[in-house]
Amino acid sequence: xxxxxxxxxxTWVFDLDNTLYHPSVRLFDQIDRKMTDFVMRTTGADRxxxxxxxxxxxxxxxxxxxxxxxxxxxxxxxxxxxVHDIDFSVLEPDPALKVALGRLKGRRIVYTNGSAPYxxxxxAARGLEGLFDAVYGVEDADYHPKPQAEAFARVFAKDGxxxxxxxxxxxxxxxxxxxxxxxxxxxxxxxxxxTHAHVHHHTDDLAGFLVRLTG
Numbered sequence: 001x002x003x004x005x006x007x008x009x010x011t012w013v014f015d016l017d018n019t020l021y022h023p024s025v026r027l028f029d030q031i032d033r034k035m036t037d038f039v040m041r042t043t044g045a046d047r048x049x050x051x052x053x054x055x056x057x058x059x060x061x062x063x064x065x066x067x068x069x070x071x072x073x074x075x076x077x078x079x080x081x082x083v084h085d086i087d088f089s090v091l092e093p094d095p096a097l098k099v100a101l102g103r104l105k106g107r108r109i110v111y112t113n114g115s116a117p118y119x120x121x122x123x124a125a126r127g128l129e130g131l132f133d134a135v136y137g138v139e140d141a142d143y144h145p146k147p148q149a150e151a152f153a154r155v156f157a158k159d160g161x162x163x164x165x166x167x168x169x170x171x172x173x174x175x176x177x178x179x180x181x182x183x184x185x186x187x188x189x190x191x192x193x194x195t196h197a198h199v200h201h202h203t204d205d206l207a208g209f210l211v212r213l214t215g
Contacts, residue, residue: 003212003213003214003215005185005200006167006185006213008164008165009106009165009166009167009185010105010106010107010162010165010166011106011107011108011109011159011161011162011165011166011167012104012106012107012108012109012166012167012169013109013110013111013161013166013167013168013169013179013184014108014109014110014111014132014168014169015110015111015112015168015169015170015171015172015175015189016110016111016112016114016119016122016123017031017112017114017122017171018171018189018190019169019170019171019189019206020097020110020122020123020126020128020206021091021094021122021126023171023190023191024191025090025091026090027086027088027090027091027122030086030087031083031084031086031114032054034082034083034085034086035054035064035083036050036051036054037050038068038079038082038083039051039053039054039064039068042068042072042074043072053067057071061145062113062145062146062147062148062151062174062175063113063138063145065079065080065138065143065145066143066144066145069143076138076139076143080114080115080118080137080138080139081115084114084115084117084118084121088121088122088125089125091122091125091126092125092126093125093126093127094126094127094128094207095127096207096211097126097128097206097207097210098126098127098128098131099207100206100207100208100210100211100214101128101131101210102131103210103211103214104210104213104214105214107133107134107161108131108132108133109132109133109134109135109136109159109161110123110132110134110135110136111136111146111155112135112136112137112138113137113138113145113146114137114138115137115138115139116135116136116137116139116140117137118137119135119137120135123135134159136155136158136159138151140154140155140158141154141155142154146172146174146175146178147172147174147175147177147178148178149178152178152179152182156182163179163182163183163184164182164183164184166179166184166185167184167185167186167187168184168185168186168187169187169189169206170186170187170188170189171188171189171190173188173190173194173196173198173199176188176196176198176199177198180197180198180199180200181198185200185201186198186199186200186201187199187200187201187202187203187209188201188202188203189202189203189204189206189209190202190204191204
């Protein structure tokens with residue numbers, strides 16, 4: 001893995017769910033269930049149809065919330081509070097990841113389609129507090145979700161980062177298209193091997209990948 005391809009990077013952007021923790025812990029399963037419950041109450045559909053609709057909105061809009069806002073006028077604030085009210089005990093501190101992140105030179109930020117308060121709870125549960133210079137949630141993009149170009153434009157403008165000096169780590173390849181187009185170095189973090197023109201690197205071990213970057 002060519003570490004010299006990251007020598008220019010001074011801002012490291014990390015997605016949260018299934019990126020800063022391994023998907024095998026299945027934390028997001030809890031959120032999926034709560035989102036389906038919310039869709040059921042909002043639409044009156046049964047669980048099967050609500051689950052289908054939840055996934056359809058995620059696929060078409062980037063998040064279930066964006067679809068609910070577009071089609072049902074849902075207020076995002078109580079929605080985000082409700083669906084992120086979950087049990088974080090399945091997460092454990094990750095000393096290896098903490099060390100690897102701490103060795104990165106430059107700014108480290110988290111940017112998630114979840115809420116910033118939720119992200120901070122995940123970060124704390126993983127023992128990664130104090131490592132990130134900023135944490136951005138979907139509210140910081142005025143509820144425009146990744147992979148929409150508008151979402152990245154708003155968050156990156158707020159942060160002031162220069163895309164041509166930044167790298168982005170994501171578990172969803174869709175969310176790397178715009179960063180790639182902006183000139184960012186892109187890393188797909190997922191157990192499944194995927195090949196996409198907008199993905200520069202792939203890893204299923206974030207801590208190990210970062211260690212190889214920093215020597």
